[in-house]
């Protein structure tokens with residue numbers, strides 16, 4: 613019973629804003645972009661930890677729609693790193709049964725990178741383990757806007773009526789329909805903001821902030837966040853008594 617209840621409390625979907633690479637490098641007297649390769653190492657660690665813990669979905673915020681505003685040199689380096697990391701890691705991900713999916717407006721990426729992403733997604737699409745979603749050139753506002761546009765197109769073509777545009781219809785047109793919404797959101801690097809990450813999908817997500825810089829993130833950090841999560845009472849608008857009563861009825 614004990615282990616069952618712990619299992620039941622494991623988040624089905626963890627979403628992470630991987631922040632603090634630049635400061636991590638600067639603390640070491642390095643240029644800020646030197647933090648990004650160190651961040652990739654931390655990605656490998658968190659993916660392995662999620663696989664080992666049996667977490668079904670992990671979404672990582674790698675590059676926001678606003679990050680294009682960074683110095684060109686840093687943007688180029690991040691694109692290059694994305695390309696190299698995909699090439700280097702994809703076999704290992706595949707061996708671990710990880711299914712990779714990139715969410716965001718990929719049309720802005722160099723053609724070679726777009727091709728690499730497609731190949732990686734194709735190679736891993738039938739895998740049955742962790743679903744790893746990498747948010748790249750992603751923005752919550754972009755996501756909701758493209759959903760609104762596609763709904764408008766379907767109304768214009770007569771497939772849908774305005775009255776059919778309900779919450780379920782909006783959800784189905786977002787970047788990852790059918791995937792459970794994040795249970796746990798983690799942001800490293802000390803900032804306490806969402807920075808245009810999953811705006812719609814995080815309506816009832818539990819938020820966890822840590823000062824640790826992303827390259828220092830490790831399995832212990834993930835476990836601490838999950839432990840914190842398991843101790844929270846998720847009420848979804850109901851009262852604490854109702855939620856407890858429901859648990860008692862169910863068990």
Ligand code: IPE
Nearest residue numbers: 630631632633634635636674
């Ligand atoms: C997050 O680390 C990585 C990306 C946004 C690509 P930052 O590069 O934002 O690191 P800080 O916040 O400047 O330390």
Ligand code: IPE
Nearest residue numbers: 629630631673674675676807
């Ligand atoms: C958020 O981090 C985006 C990613 C981690 C990819 P930023 O460093 O861009 O966020 P702000 O600018 O501090 O809000």
Ligand code: MG
Nearest residue numbers: 631632633801
């Ligand atoms: Mg940052």
